[in-house]
Amino acid sequence: MDQLAAFVRESTSPPAWAGEGLEFFNTTYDLNLVVRRGGLIAVKPDNGCADRFQKWIDRNGASTVERIKPLILEYTFLQGEAKGLWLQGASGRTTRRPDAKTSVGMRLQDTLDDFDDGAYSLSSARCELPRAPGLTALTGRIGSTLSTSQLWLKPMETFELFLQAIGEIFDLIEAAEAAPEAVTEAFPQLAREVSDLSEVHGAYDVSVADLEQLPSTVAEGEEVQAAAEILQNAVLRVVDGSTGARFKLDVGLNGSASGTLGIRPEPTSHGFQLNAGFSGEPAVPATTRRILDAITSSDLLSVYYESGHVYSGGRISKRKSRVAPFRNWRFEDFHDTKVSREKPFDLLSSTEIHRCINVEGDDSLFRWAARRWNDGWLICDDGSGEIADFLHIGPDGTLRLIHIKGAESHAPGRRVSTSAYEVVAAQASKNLLFLDKELLIDRLAASAAGKASWIDGKPATGREEFIECLRILGESDKREVIIVQPHLTETVYLQLRVSEEQKDLSAELLRFRRLELLLNLAYSSVVKAGAELLVFASK
Numbered sequence: 001m002d003q004l005a006a007f008v009r010e011s012t013s014p015p016a017w018a019g020e021g022l023e024f025f026n027t028t029y030d031l032n033l034v035v036r037r038g039g040l041i042a043v044k045p046d047n048g049c050a051d052r053f054q055k056w057i058d059r060n061g062a063s064t065v066e067r068i069k070p071l072i073l074e075y076t077f078l079q080g081e082a083k084g085l086w087l088q089g090a091s092g093r094t095t096r097r098p099d100a101k102t103s104v105g106m107r108l109q110d111t112l113d114d115f116d117d118g119a120y121s122l123s124s125a126r127c128e129l130p131r132a133p134g135l136t137a138l139t140g141r142i143g144s145t146l147s148t149s150q151l152w153l154k155p156m157e158t159f160e161l162f163l164q165a166i167g168e169i170f171d172l173i174e175a176a177e178a179a180p181e182a183v184t185e186a187f188p189q190l191a192r193e194v195s196d197l198s199e200v201h202g203a204y205d206v207s208v209a210d211l212e213q214l215p216s217t218v219a220e221g222e223e224v225q226a227a228a229e230i231l232q233n234a235v236l237r238v239v240d241g242s243t244g245a246r247f248k249l250d251v252g253l254n255g256s257a258s259g260t261l262g263i264r265p266e267p268t269s270h271g272f273q274l275n276a277g278f279s280g281e282p283a284v285p286a287t288t289r290r291i292l293d294a295i296t297s298s299d300l301l302s303v304y305y306e307s308g309h310v311y312s313g314g315r316i317s318k319r320k321s322r323v324a325p326f327r328n329w330r331f332e333d334f335h336d337t338k339v340s341r342e343k344p345f346d347l348l349s350s351t352e353i354h355r356c357i358n359v360e361g362d363d364s365l366f367r368w369a370a371r372r373w374n375d376g377w378l379i380c381d382d383g384s385g386e387i388a389d390f391l392h393i394g395p396d397g398t399l400r401l402i403h404i405k406g407a408e409s410h411a412p413g414r415r416v417s418t419s420a421y422e423v424v425a426a427q428a429s430k431n432l433l434f435l436d437k438e439l440l441i442d443r444l445a446a447s448a449a450g451k452a453s454w455i456d457g458k459p460a461t462g463r464e465e466f467i468e469c470l471r472i473l474g475e476s477d478k479r480e481v482i483i484v485q486p487h488l489t490e491t492v493y494l495q496l497r498v499s500e501e502q503k504d505l506s507a508e509l510l511r512f513r514r515l516e517l518l519l520n521l522a523y524s525s526v527v528k529a530g531a532e533l534l535v536f537a538s539k
Contacts, residue, residue, distance in 0.1 A: 003036040040170045054148055067149035076172045077142050078186040082108040084126035090191035090317035112189040115524050118319050121193045137164040191317040202306025203247035204507035206236050207419050209300045210426055227298035234291050248279050251291040259288030271314040326516040331490040331539045337368045339486040342406035350383040354452040365404050374457030377466045387434045393469045397477040403428045407487035416511040420487040425522045428481050432529040435479050441470055479531035486538040
C-alpha cells in the first residue's frame with residue numbers, strides 16, 4: 001500500500017431503553033479508514049459519514065476522484081452464484097409492473113427472464129465469489145451497489161487480513177481495467193442505465209404514456225391530464241437523420257403536421273429531462289405551441305434510439321434483450337371496411353353504437369367483427385367497464401375475447417406504428433382475469449342491458465344463451481385473446497422481414513422490432529393466463 005490514513009470517531013448517546021432520569025450512555029468508537037495504492041483508493045467510512053462522503057463525490061469528484069465504473073464492478077465481483085438481487089425500474093413508472101424488485105435465493109441469475117426483467121437495471125447484488133488463485137483473504141460472499149461504487153465484505157478477524165482483502169480487490173480491478181475487451185456483464189438480461197449521452201444516437205420513434213398505467217399521484221394531476229389529452233391525439237413523427245441524442249419531431253393535430261420541434265435530453269441532478277423548442281417557423285404556431293407546452297409540462301413522452309437506448313420517465317436505459325419475431329400475426333381482408341373507423345359512424349353513445357352495428361352504411365371495424373365471427377355465439381360488450389369489444393364462443397367451444405382499435409390512417413402506404421397497438425394491447429392484458437369463467441359470467445350478467453348479440457350471425461335478444469354456453473365450457477376448452485388492429489399491412493410486414501434477413505437496420509425496421517417486443521410482452525401475459533394471443537392486421 002502506498003498510503004494509509006485513519007481516525008476514530010467517538011460518539012455518545014443515551015440508549016433507546018433508558019427512560020427520563022436514568023443517566024446511562026452508550027459510547028461508540030467508529031473506525032474511518034482510507035487506503036491508496038497507485039491510482040486506486042478504498043474508503044471505509046463509518047455509518048454516519050458514508051452518505052456525506054457520497055455527496056462529496058457528487059459535488060467535487062470530477063476534479064479529484066471518480067467512482068469505479070459499474071461494469072467493472074459487475075464483471076469483477078458479481079460473476080459467481082447470485083444470492084441476492086436488488087433491481088430498479090429502468091424506464092417510466094407504470095401500474096403494470098413494480099417500481100423495484102428484490103429477490104433472495106440460490107443462483108438467481110437463472111431466474112431472470114429476458115422479457116419480464118429486461119425493463120429493470122441492476123442496483124445491487126450479493127454473490128458467492130468464485131475461488132481463484134491469489135485470493136486468500138477475499139473469499140465467500142461479496143456484495144456491491146454499482147452506482148455508488150460500494151462493496152460489502154464479510155467481517156475480517158484482523159486488521160492485517162482486512163488490508164490483504166483490500167489489496168486483492170485492487171488486483172482484480174486493475175486486471176479488469178487492463179483488459180477491457182474481456183469485461184462482460186454478469187446479468188445480460190437486464191437493462192443498463194446510462195448517466196451520459198455519449199453513446200445515445202438515432203432517435204426513430206416516440207410514444208406517449210397511458211395515464212391508466214401511471215401511479216395515481218402522477219396521473220391525477222390536472223396539468224398531466226391536460227397534456228396527455230393533447231399528446232395522445234397529436235401527430236408525433238420523428239424526422240429521419242437525427243444525430244446524437246438530439247432529434248427533430250414533426251407535430252400537429254387532426255392528422256397533419258403544424259410545425260417541427262427540436263428536442264434533446266438534458267442531464268439533471270436526478271437523471272434527465274427533455275428540453276424542447278421550435279425548430280424553424282411553425283406553419284400553425286398556436287397548435288405547435290400547445291404540443292410543445294404539453295411535452296415540457298409533463299414527462300409523458302418516451303423516445304427510442306437506434307443505439308438501443310430509451311428515454312422514459314426521466315431516465316435513459318439500454319435494454320439488452322433480443323427481440324424475437326412475433327409468431328401470431330394473422331392478415332385479414334378489410335377491403336370493404338374503413339380501417340381507421342373503429343365504431344359505426346364514429347358514434348360516441350354506447351346505446352347508438354350497439355344499435356347501429358352492421359346496419360346499412362356501416363363500414364366500421366365493429367361491423368367487420370360481427371361478420372367475421374358469424375358462427376356460434378357473439379356479443380358486443382362495448383361501453384363503460386367493458387371486458388372486451390366483443391366476446392365469441394365458437395362451435396368448437398373456443399372462448400375469444402376480441403379487442404378492436406382503428407388504424408391511425410387509412411392510407412395504403414402507412415408506416416409502422418407501435419402507438420397504434422399500445423392502448424389495445426394494454427386493454428387486452430388488463431382484462432385477462434375475465435378468462436376465469438365464474439368472474440366472466442358475473443360481469444356479463446350484470447351489464448347486459450341494451451347490448452348487441454348474435455347467434456350464428458343473426459341478431460339475438462339478450463345474452464342468456466351466451467352465458468349458458470359459457471357455463472358448460474370446460475377448463476380444457478381453448479381460450480383466445482384477439483387484437484384487431486389493421487394498421488400494419490402484410491406488404492410492409494413482408495418487406496420488413498426481408499430487411500431483417502439482410503440486416504438492413506432502418507428506422508422502419510426498428511419501429512417494427514419495438515412493436516413486436518410490445519406484442520411478445522403481451523403474449524407472455526396471455527399465455528400465463530392460459531390462453532393464446534392472435535393479432536389481426538391487414539392483407
